[in-house]
Structure formats: structure tokens, C-alpha cells
Amino acid sequence: MSTTTSTDPAGTGADGAGDRATVIAKASHPSRHVPSDRLPLDELATRVTGRLVRPEDAAYDDLTLPFNLAIPVRPLAVVEVATPEDVVEAVRFAGRHGVEIGVQATGHGARTVDGAILVHTSRLDELTIHPEGWARVGAGVRWQRVLDEAALHGLAALAGSAPGVGVVGYTTGGGFGPVARTHGLASDHVRAFEVVTGDGVLRRATADEHPDLFWALRGGKGALGIVTAVEFDLLPISTIYGGAIWFDAADTADVLEAWRTWSEGLPSSATTSVAIKQLPDVPELPAPIAGRMTISVRFAWTGDVEAGREVFAPMRSVATALIDGVDVMPYAALGAIHMDPPQGMPATEAHVLLDSLPREAVDALVALVGPGSGSPQVVVEVRQLGGAVAAGAALASAVSHRTAPYSLFAVGVGLPGVVEQTREHAAWMLEGMAPWSSGRRLVNFTQTETLEEVNAVYDPQTRTRLAQLAAYYDPHGIISAAWHLRASRRG
Ligand SMILES: Cc1cc2nc3c(=O)[nH]c(=O)nc-3n(C[C@H](O)[C@H](O)[C@H](O)COP(=O)(O)OP(=O)(O)OC[C@H]3O[C@@H](n4cnc5c(N)ncnc54)[C@H](O)[C@@H]3O)c2cc1C
Structure with a gap:
């Protein structure tokens, strides 16, 4: 079956903001039940x-x-x-x-x-690495396969922190990864999507073919259809200087404050985040970080190795490391930087973008989730954005809020018996950080099942335009993820 190539029938134009965003009447995803x-x-x-x-x-x-x-x-x-x-x-x-x-x-x-x-989509598993510097990837492929096959050609793909994540779901959500401050979002490097839109038509979307769809698929996730394949640029990177250094929980306040001031001055060759973790006591984890609270600084440097070593040196001298895993590493081992768990669990999630991170915010965070706080969160991470992420805001796409300087994200155990307490604590953490929060969120870190979440994820112009496009490309209103774009159409 070939893809159709007719151009922008929705006629929304390049800026396409149009009227105020669709007024949404329902508080959360109203499912339509056909028995x-x-x-x-x-x-x-x-x-x-x-x-x-x-x-x-x-x-x-x-x-x-x-x-x-x-x-x-x-x-x-x-x-x-x-x-x-x-x-x-x-x-x-x-x-x-x-x-x-x-x-x-x-x-x-x-x-x-x-x-x-x-x-x-797991059987849509095509993967072709073009040695001249681009890849074509089916919708069922996970990042680690792309990383490994691209590495055979000395090439790199802009994967996220966890290489078990799917390429398409990640990329349609923007895709903020461990080298994002140097190279921007994964979605900034997309050449083409193939997508079955809500009207049941297989289309190819590029900067020239269906540019409106191409705009929407970079940040709008699956709101207009189901992607079958994506094509994107690869980068000539084989190794980076990076990894994570881990410290004892007792050093949390010193490490966080040192990270804050140090990271403020970093060039865009550096991408970094910091995470307070309470990992389980399991044999798969290195003994020094299992079964206790720790704080780790993650670092990825895309420039010269010696310069990277020098830039990272101040973080090494903050306290005695439990593990120092920052060194030259194969780019394809990117997952080692964050060490996200390969297996899932019942989890609670909390996320917000921060407008700033002054000393008072660090003090507040330490009090909320640091040692002695009684925090039940498994991970609380602050990622520094900026660099090419913010600079790339000039590229028209449905990714919102990319000029935010920091992201705060927490994951807790969602098991019965503790889930309520974990949720309450996460809400308390967000409230405590409210003075520095923008109230906005990244779509990839948000479920978008409630209006509050949707409003936090997209700016009003982006949602207006997505709603206009959904009215054309999903005329029957069947794409589940687009529930918030058509709520007013249903009345
Ligand atoms: C451990 C972990 C680490 C993560 N790290 C990062 C990170 O570093 N940076 C970042 O940006 N995000 C990160 N994420 C978020 C992740 O990118 C999103 O959750 C993403 O949507 C996952 O895509 P998936 O296909 O793997 O998941 P799925 O659950 O299979 O899909 C999730 C959603 O992606 C969309 N989607 C998937 N396939 C298609 C398709 N074929 N067509 C259209 N839409 C589709 C749909 O909206 C779908 O509901 C992380 C998530 C986890 C759990």
C-alpha cells in the first residue's frame, strides 16, 4: 500500500494558532463504550x-x-x-x-x-541503518537495538535514559535524552514519519509532505494517528565521556548545592542530572548503592575527553564517592548513565518543570526528599534542560515548554498498602517546590489522562492547532490519545 501525498488539507497553515483552544468540558478521558x-x-x-x-x-x-x-x-x-x-x-x-x-x-x-x-506494534520491527547517517525504524523497535546497530557504523541515535523504551513513543513525545543539551531532542532530528491517521489513511509526513502532520507528530505523540515507521538522522559519535557518580545520602545537601552552582555554568557539550535514589536491596545492584538512600550525579560530555574530565572534576571533590562510574564509554551503553530499571513495577509518578533552582529550592528539596525526610520515593531526579533543547525551540513542532531550565520527576512504589502514602508525599513534594515550579510538564513524563495534565503539557496555541488537525485527520474521533482534542465536538 502506498502512502498518500496530498498537502495540508486541514489548511491550518504554518503558524495555525487560530481560535482559542478547544474548550474542554470533561475532567478526564471519557471512554466511549461500545459493548x-x-x-x-x-x-x-x-x-x-x-x-x-x-x-x-x-x-x-x-x-x-x-x-x-x-x-x-x-x-x-x-x-x-x-x-x-x-x-x-x-x-x-x-x-x-x-x-x-x-x-x-x-x-x-x-x-x-x-x-x-x-x-x-512490536512486530513492526524493521531497522535499517544507512551508513551515510540516517536510520529507518519500525514502530515496534526499542532504542537499544538502534544504538547497537548504529554503533557498528560509528553512528549514534538520540535515545533516552532507558534504552528499553520504544523509538516511536519516545520520539513523538519530543525525546529528551542524556546528550540533549548538545544535540537537542530526538524529534528535532526526524526526517519522516509514516502514519495511519484517524481516517484510516497511510500517509508519509515530512517537512514537505503533510507538513502539518509532521509538525504534530513531533511532540503531539499519537494524537492524530498510529505511526508505523520513522526515519531520522544519526550522529557520528562512538564514545562519550560520561556515566554517574554516586554519593552517600549524608552528602545530599552538599552534592545538590554543588551540582546546582556547577551546572549553571556548563556549556552545551554537557548534559547532566542529579537523582536521589532509594533502590531495593537486590543482588543485581552494586552493593554500595543497594538498599539505602544515595545521590547520584549523571553526566554526558560530547566534547574532547580531557576537557570533559576537567569540567567534571568539581563534582568529584564534593564528597567521597561510593561509586565513580564517569569515564570514556561507548555511546551505545548510554543506559548506564541513568541506570533506569529494565523491569517495571507498580509505580506513582510526579513531574513538573521548574522555572529556576536557587539555593532555597535545593534546601526545600533536601528537606522534602533527602535523608531524614521519610520520603517513600524511589527516585527523585532533577534534569537540567537548556542548551540545544532551548535553542531548538525555534523549530516549529508540537513540543511545548522546551525553554524550561529544569525538570523535576519522582517515581514511587505504587503497591497497595503504600500507594496512598506515596501519592500524598509526591503531592506534598510538588507543593513544597511550588515557589519554583512553572506548573508545566513535558509530555513524555506525563500520562495525559486528565485535563489538568493536558493543560500542563501543551501551550494553548499548540492544543488549538492539534485540535484543528484532529478534526481533519481523525474525523470519526476514534484516536484514544486525542480524547482531549475532541471533547467539545462531542458536546
Ligand atoms: C524508565 C523510563 C525512562 C524514560 N526516560 C525518558 C527520557 O529519558 N526522555 C524522555 O523524553 N522520555 C523518557 N521516558 C518516557 C517515554 O519516552 C514515554 O513514556 C514514551 O511514550 C514511551 O514509549 P513506548 O513506545 O516505549 O511506550 P508505550 O507504552 O508502548 O507507548 C506510550 C505512548 O507512546 C505513543 N506511541 C507509542 N507507539 C506509537 C505509535 N506507533 N504511533 C503513535 N504513538 C505511539 C502513544 O501515545 C502511547 O500511548 C521514559 C520512560 C520510562 C518508563
């Missing part, structure tokens, strides 16, 4: 070359497994697509029967898809 016994799922099964999996089938639990096990992913059925044409069939079926459709590749950013059909 499954009224859906001719057998018909869909015969139309796809992949598998149709129902809740009673053995594969259902595996295919719906979220990374955050606290999120219930219980669609009416899963279409494990084998080709882009399968995606077309699934989307057209959803349109004909007025049922919502969602998408999942790895479950790292899973959303509830109650009453919807879920397209599972």
Missing part, C-alpha cells in the same frame, strides 16, 4: 495478517503488560499488527464501528484504553 459483543471482531481478525487477541486469549496479558504495573491496560481486544496495512484495517474498523483505538509498543508510557481496541 464488545456488538463489535464484529471476527471480521477484523480476517482482515489483518497479524493476530487479533481477545481478553480470554493466553497472549492478552503479555500484549497489554504496562511498564508501570499500576496502570490497568484492558482494551476490548488487541491487534498485534504485522504490517502497516494491518494498522490501516484496524483504524478503519474502529472508524466504521465508532470504537476508540489506542497503541502500545513497549508499555513504558502505557495509557488506560478501556473500551478501545489496542494496536500492538
Whole structure:
């Protein structure tokens, strides 16, 4: 099946801000429930070359497994697509029967898809590295495969902190990774998306073909359709100077304050974050950091190694390190910088962008989540943004808030018995940091299941334009992730 190439029929234009954002009447994602016994799922099964999996089938639990096990992913059925044409069939079926459709590749950013059909993309696993410096990647591919195959050609891809995350879900959300201050967001390097829009048409979106769609897919995630493949530039990087240095919790206040002042003066060759962690006491983790509170400084330097060593030296002298893992490393080992867990758990998440990080903010954070605070959070991290992330704001895309200087993100245990306490504590942490918060968020760190979240993720102009495009590209209003763009259309 070929992609269509007609241009911007929505006529939203390049700036396209138009009227005030769609007025949203509902407080959270209102699912549209079509009873499954009224859906001719057998018909869909015969139309796809992949598998149709129902809740009673053995594969259902595996295919719906979220990374955050606290999120219930219980669609009416899963279409494990084998080709882009399968995606077309699934989307057209959803349109004909007025049922919502969602998408999942790895479950790292899973959303509830109650009453919807879920397209599972893991079999869309094509991967071609073009040695002249670009890649074509299917929607089911995870970053580590791209990192490993690109490395064979001395090339690098702008993956995030966890290489188990899916390329498409990450990139459509902007994609802020460990070298972002040097090279910008992953979405800044995209050449093309292939996407089945909500009207069931397979389209190719580039700066010249469907530029409106191309704008929306960089930051708007799956709001207008289901991406089947993405093409993006690779960078000639084999190694970087980077990793993480870990300190005892007792040094938290000194390390955080030193990181704050040191990071303020860093050039864009450096990307850094700091994380207060309470990791479990498990044999997979190095003994010095297991089963206790620690603080780690993450660092990735894309310039000359000796210069990187010199730039990082002040962080080494703040306190005695438990582990110093900052050195020359293969770029493909990027996941070692943040050491995010490969396996999920039931989790709570809290996130906000900060406008500033003065000394008082550091003191407040230490009191809220540092030693003696009783914090139940497993990880509380502050990432420094800026550099090429902020500079790239000139590139038109649906990524909002990229000029924010810092991101604050916390993950806690979401198990029954402790989940309420963890949530309350996270809310208390956000309240305590409110004097320095913008109230805004990055879409990749937000579930966008409530209006509060949606409003925090997109600026009003971006949401207006996304809503205009959704009205054209998703005329039946079936794309599950776009619930907030059509709430007013439904009345
Ligand atoms: C441990 C961990 C570390 C992370 N680190 C970073 C980081 O460093 N930087 C960063 O920016 N983000 C980071 N994220 C967030 C991550 O990028 C998002 O959650 C992303 O959406 C995950 O995509 P996925 O395909 O792996 O997950 P999935 O749960 O499979 O998909 C999540 C969402 O992505 C979209 N999506 C997925 N596939 C498609 C498709 N084919 N077409 C259209 N939309 C699609 C949909 O909105 C879907 O609901 C991290 C998440 C985790 C859990």
C-alpha cells in the first residue's frame, strides 16, 4: 500500500494558532463504550495478517503488560499488527464501528484504553541503518537495538535514559535524552514519519509532505494517528565521556548545592542530572548503592575527553564517592548513565518543570526528599534542560515548554498498602517546590489522562492547532490519545 501525498488539507497553515483552544468540558478521558459483543471482531481478525487477541486469549496479558504495573491496560481486544496495512484495517474498523483505538509498543508510557481496541506494534520491527547517517525504524523497535546497530557504523541515535523504551513513543513525545543539551531532542532530528491517521489513511509526513502532520507528530505523540515507521538522522559519535557518580545520602545537601552552582555554568557539550535514589536491596545492584538512600550525579560530555574530565572534576571533590562510574564509554551503553530499571513495577509518578533552582529550592528539596525526610520515593531526579533543547525551540513542532531550565520527576512504589502514602508525599513534594515550579510538564513524563495534565503539557496555541488537525485527520474521533482534542465536538 502506498502512502498518500496530498498537502495540508486541514489548511491550518504554518503558524495555525487560530481560535482559542478547544474548550474542554470533561475532567478526564471519557471512554466511549461500545459493548464488545456488538463489535464484529471476527471480521477484523480476517482482515489483518497479524493476530487479533481477545481478553480470554493466553497472549492478552503479555500484549497489554504496562511498564508501570499500576496502570490497568484492558482494551476490548488487541491487534498485534504485522504490517502497516494491518494498522490501516484496524483504524478503519474502529472508524466504521465508532470504537476508540489506542497503541502500545513497549508499555513504558502505557495509557488506560478501556473500551478501545489496542494496536500492538512490536512486530513492526524493521531497522535499517544507512551508513551515510540516517536510520529507518519500525514502530515496534526499542532504542537499544538502534544504538547497537548504529554503533557498528560509528553512528549514534538520540535515545533516552532507558534504552528499553520504544523509538516511536519516545520520539513523538519530543525525546529528551542524556546528550540533549548538545544535540537537542530526538524529534528535532526526524526526517519522516509514516502514519495511519484517524481516517484510516497511510500517509508519509515530512517537512514537505503533510507538513502539518509532521509538525504534530513531533511532540503531539499519537494524537492524530498510529505511526508505523520513522526515519531520522544519526550522529557520528562512538564514545562519550560520561556515566554517574554516586554519593552517600549524608552528602545530599552538599552534592545538590554543588551540582546546582556547577551546572549553571556548563556549556552545551554537557548534559547532566542529579537523582536521589532509594533502590531495593537486590543482588543485581552494586552493593554500595543497594538498599539505602544515595545521590547520584549523571553526566554526558560530547566534547574532547580531557576537557570533559576537567569540567567534571568539581563534582568529584564534593564528597567521597561510593561509586565513580564517569569515564570514556561507548555511546551505545548510554543506559548506564541513568541506570533506569529494565523491569517495571507498580509505580506513582510526579513531574513538573521548574522555572529556576536557587539555593532555597535545593534546601526545600533536601528537606522534602533527602535523608531524614521519610520520603517513600524511589527516585527523585532533577534534569537540567537548556542548551540545544532551548535553542531548538525555534523549530516549529508540537513540543511545548522546551525553554524550561529544569525538570523535576519522582517515581514511587505504587503497591497497595503504600500507594496512598506515596501519592500524598509526591503531592506534598510538588507543593513544597511550588515557589519554583512553572506548573508545566513535558509530555513524555506525563500520562495525559486528565485535563489538568493536558493543560500542563501543551501551550494553548499548540492544543488549538492539534485540535484543528484532529478534526481533519481523525474525523470519526476514534484516536484514544486525542480524547482531549475532541471533547467539545462531542458536546
Ligand atoms: C524508565 C523510563 C525512562 C524514560 N526516560 C525518558 C527520557 O529519558 N526522555 C524522555 O523524553 N522520555 C523518557 N521516558 C518516557 C517515554 O519516552 C514515554 O513514556 C514514551 O511514550 C514511551 O514509549 P513506548 O513506545 O516505549 O511506550 P508505550 O507504552 O508502548 O507507548 C506510550 C505512548 O507512546 C505513543 N506511541 C507509542 N507507539 C506509537 C505509535 N506507533 N504511533 C503513535 N504513538 C505511539 C502513544 O501515545 C502511547 O500511548 C521514559 C520512560 C520510562 C518508563
